[in-house]
Amino acid sequence: MPKISLKELAPIILRTALSLVFLWFGTQQLINSSAWVNFVPDFAISMSGLSALTLVHFNGAFEVLFGLCLITGFFTRASALVLGVHLLGISLSLGFSAIAIRDFGLSMATIAIFFYGIDKCTLDMLYLRHYKGTSNFS
Amino acid sequence: MFKKILPSIIFVIIVVVIALVITFAFFTDENSQSASTQNTYSVEKETLNSNIPSSSNNVSYTLAEVAKHNKSTDCWTTINGGVYNVTPWIEKHPGGSEAIISLCGIDGSLAFNGQHGGQENPQKALASFKIGTLDK
DSSP: OOOOHHHHHHHHHHHHHHHHHHHHHHHHHSGGGGGGGSSSSSHHHHHOOHHHHHHHHHHHHHHHHHHHHHHHSSSHHHHHHHHHHHHHHHHHHHHHHHHHHHHHHHHHHHHHHHHHHOTTTTHHHHHIIIIIIIOOOO | OHHHHHHHHHHHHHHHHHHHHHHHHHHHHHHHHHHHHHHHHHHHHHHHHHGGGGGGOOOOOOOOOOOOOOOETTEEETTTEEEEEEEGGGOOOOHHHHHHTTTTTTTTTHHHHHTTTTTTHHHHHHHHHHHEEOOO
């Protein structure tokens, strides 16, 4: 059993907890889509030419897929960057409110995962150990 | 540098394409289903509000009347001078049902403005539940 220090545990906890946030909201948008339709900004509908419901479904699928990649640590940095920027965009579109501040904080935490890179409990690390013979990667 | 990030770019493109495929392959049929659900929902809402006079803006309620509707099965709240029957919204609120239940029978202005103040879409959603104004 590999030893994991508290310092090494921190990014694992952060990554897992944030992944669960994206997975929860993503699945909610897929299974309870009608409740989210009112939250789709008008500019997204006019720019994409898609219905609000389709945008909710796409956003849900997008968050679930990248959330799964983030929780398993598959392309950790890329997944964290995409989700972080995505959530930052959402928070900026919300104006100045409690939800926007919360989302801004979560997006910054996700971007922090991007800056940190891969941790010990990721598929990326497993790949590096097995196929590249190194764990020195960030 | 580009060679190093190329796999990540390809990965992101693949995931976005998969998300698009999932959206259009698995939810296209559901779109119409959801639309019908929304219609059903509107009908349910109308049924729920059928006991209430139709000209909602002309009807005024006192805080004491609002306070009687303080259950999750019969939930009224007052926000910024309007009275709303938010019973159908409890199970559908993206932020969780508890947030709405906590407003049943009371003045929810502070909570609503704190969470959604200045946001257009929550205002629109709220407006659809209006049944009258608060009698001061």
